Amino acid sequence: MGNPRRANGHRRNQLRRRVLAEETNCWLCGGPVDKTLPPFLAGSPEVDEIVPVSLGGDPLDRNNCRLSHRLCNVRRGNGARRRADPAPVLRRVRAW
């Protein structure tokens, strides 16, 4: 109750549903997106931020969010967004 992260997650889910409902094509490659696919496939629907959150973009602003293929989003993440954090998960496991 009153947890801002949960509140943002809820708003993000609402925005995601809205993007999926309003858009039909990937904004990165222009191809149609099959919204019936499960979330882990290359062609699965994903909501991408035009200005990444790491660069100050608002993930809750409808104007900053576009429908994309998962693969297109990942590719863009590797290219345009350069964030130097390779292998973020595996390293922390035995830190203590």
Ligand SMILES: [Zn+2]
């Ligand atoms: Zn695409």
